[in-house]
Amino acid sequence: MDFKFKDLPYERPDIDAFEKTIAELIERQQAAKSGEEQFEIHKDFYKLSKDFETAYNIAYIRHDADNTDEFYEKENDYFDEVIPRLSNATIKYNNVLAKSQYKDYLETKLGPVFFKNAELDAKSVNDEVIPLMQEENALASRYDKLIATAKIEYEGETYNLSLMAPFTTNQDREVRKKAQKAVSDWFMSVTPEIDEIYDKMVKNRTEQAKLLGFNSYTELAYCRMHRNSYGPQDVENFRKQIKEYFVPFVGKLAEKRAKRLGLDKLQATELGVYFNEGNPKPTGTPEEILKSGQDMYSELSPETKEFMNFMMEHELFDVFGRKNKAAGGYQTYLPNYKAPFIYANFNGTSGDVDVITHECGHAFQAYVVRNDEVTEHNELGMETAEIHSMSMEYFTYGWMKNFFGDRYEDYFEMHIEDASTFLPYGTMVDEFQHIVYDNPEMTPAQRKETWKKLEQQYRPYIDFSENEFWNLGGFWQKQLHIFDVPFYYIDYVLASIVAMQFKVWMDEDYKEAWEHYLALCKLSASDYYTNMLKEVGLKTPFENGVVKEIVDKFSAKIFK
Template sequence: MSIQFADLTFPSPTAESLNAAFGAVSTLLDEGHRTEALARFDAERRAYDSWASMVALRFSQDTTSPQARTDRDLADRLTPLVTELEVAIKRRLLDDRAGLATAVGTHTVRLWETDITTFDPRIRAALEEEARLGADYTALLAAARVTVQGQTVNLSGLAPFAEHPDRAVRYEAEKARWDFFATNGPELDRIYDQLVQVRHGMARTLGYDNYIPLGYRRMRRVDYGPEDVARFREDVLAHVVPLVGAIMENRRLTMNWDRLHFWDESLIDPLGNPKPAGGHDLLLERAQTMFDRMGGDLGTFYRQMVEGGFLDLRNREGKAGGGFCTAFPTVGMPFIFANFNGTQHDITVFTHEMGHAYQNWKSRDLPGIDLLWPTMDAAEIHSMALEFLTWPQIDLMVEDGLADRFRRMHLIGSLSFLPYGVCVDHFQHEVYANPGMTAAERHETWQRLEKLYLPWRDYGDLSWPAAGGRWQAQGHIYRSPFYYIDYTLALCCAMQFWLHSRADQAGAMAVYADLCALGGSQPFTGLVDAAGLISPFRQGTLADIVQEADRFLHLR
């Protein structure tokens, strides 16, 4: 019988129980039992991560639940303590780097060497405050209620209206969205300013000039730095922005619009974005056929997800927006969270999160919790690649006869994302390099960068985003600084899987499954090499991808 999500329970820890648990690891080290200490250390980390993952998931499932908020507050208080306890033990274990490398591998050693530079007991209170502010942002957006076409919906529920074939409906949806942000803009500015100051303060306490190097270390990037990312942003500007500009101009001409407005960008297909073949239950049923046809053990894994109840895909009141995949390392099963809304995003978000889930499942038996997930840059390769690898079977998930239009829309959407993704990253680099910026200066910075990376963008009379407030809707900027570039780096790799699959679908799937099984056993560039991919940091990589995409789309 498969593992049932409903049966999972993880005991709530306390500060006392955590001190005792990690203290037992230290005692084993004191007694010279290094092998036993490593095993106990891994077990305690898995236990805490499983509990914390469940707490975060329950809060996302119902942000209005007092119990979920209480548990989330407890996790926010305990996680800095756990980090302190973990770092202390990692420091002890790193005293014998050669022996540690033999036991856990050189990559885990590099990760731990990075981890110990990101924490000091002096920043524990700041970490708690950072978590509290992130939760405040999540709850504020989850509580949003806006009215469009006579219907009151949350922000996730706006998607069908934002992609509506009727231009007036799209405008109404975006006006409702940005009226909410305008109303709550001062509070969103306050939350973000406090986050910036808290993070800058942590960095200064730890001896850094600003948060940027600390942010990279917290992301566990051991093989590249801000200079490499800056060069990648330049490549996007040079190769991708012109193609996306041509795509936008082609859309304007096709639709005979005098100007392409922001509310027109979501209507990628002039005939109307293809929609899913049906609702939640039909999509889940057809996904089983799709994954079975793709070969290997993907279908077997998906069946376990469904039968075990490890999916929460319906949009509802009080549920946090967006989608994510989490996992419970003590049981080896991931969980997918999303908000189906009847648009093409149901398909892309689902296949994206399935990529994360499949990777975590494939690597579930690797030794050591640090290997179960790769760093987020590599993790996004698995998710975005699966979006493309489902292309041959995507007919099952899309309205009858519209699969070719869906594939075209998906490719255009992927290309269009790259300039936005690097804009988000560039914005964060400027913010954290200049933490004393006022709220107005941050909005001006976003305006300037948006004109650089998205020169076609025209907000019309949507005053809040036109004045530089668009970034406030991007939760990663608040909750996960410097994460967003990972999507763009991974997309550059995922599109190489797309190129491979067009020539050899079975071969691409085999390489993909092998990559997933490697988990986090290597850093980003090592995993890229292992899969036979070309690094996004290598000059010309994007140029080749853009050239092939341009040929596929026949726009120029």
């Protein structure tokens, strides 16, 4: 199929027609006389949902590419309204399959995970909560637009948050302090609005949970996240292990970094800074970074070569930073074109290379399984999806000289420190959300106070006194996952522990580790998360001793 993303046609999908067709498919499924007939009917559902998903993702990408584009802003508003209706209709359809008398046959085609997820979905939505879900989407879009269109005055110019990164991580400490003050001042100016948005979100989500018969939104979120092989107690036990083993380990890394920077203790000003001469930066232009990425994947494996050539040929990247472009980065998928798409904001930092490793890890996995007609096999839980991306960051270490020149070893040191430092932070985000949704009547001030207390448990090695807004306990307000995809963030931490197992493995036998990584990519979501890890020779993060083992292995290399 010959196409370029920029030329893809877009037509708004009709939600009324979608719901009507779903109702017809349900009738056909209920009248079917065999599992084979049901699966043939199910192929019509694939066509319907793929058409809708493709249109939605094209609109989503183009809206993010320019938040001032009035046409796609209206399309975004439309999808905020109709996605809950789509979810509800899809769940009703899936319930028919889940209750089928031919379930045994369908399970051989769709896999067991589909049926467990259908059971979770059935608890997660009904007609009554649709208006609340629509309101929730509108609140998320309001937050996203506020962040994306931030106008931060700095040195006579106006920047958004993403384009401030080169200044907030500048090698000159005074430049960093001034730039971070500008960011802090902007957040101080909008925190009343962010507080209002989040307060409404918490109350909205709690009301949804109550209407659906849950005690708290936490329980509902676990269902919606398809946590089908572990629960809050497993995550709580995991958080305890992070506190016990990773927090002290990261404290030692922070001492090492502070010493390198000539400080007694890390300040908030140094959050993203690792070297006095500045963090290692990619040596090429954005175009050259992409070209180096293509060269790297050409050498890594035949599969990655084919993947990257496909991405470049069809122009499936939008990674250059621009004003009015939404913050963040992600990989999404266009099913009708069997095409992953990568969105990011290059800003001249090492994060640009992380896009070529992390987001390409997601996209590579989607590409590897693109020809599987059973889409249920690829409905990944986020704790699985993030393994593909985070592990790719380690598998590509051997090519970092191409991006960072003579500072590639500095990049390794920074990457390991950054990946390790993230784990306590990501776990803290998760505990914060558990507390917030267990206590939905908390005031905005109490939420900030809760965050400050958690900072003392998870990041005691950082002094926030130089940044007014962070010091007030407002750091979480820049974490879009808390607003847009609640309870997602711990998935990064779980996946990071698995990726670190791959790192230990590849240090011992790179070829064997890569073969098992590729096997995991191909398994996709065909089995339960915990089962798939065991199948490819990995341990689940919930097992006692796994976190300690990684800390011991990393410590032996770093503090030798």
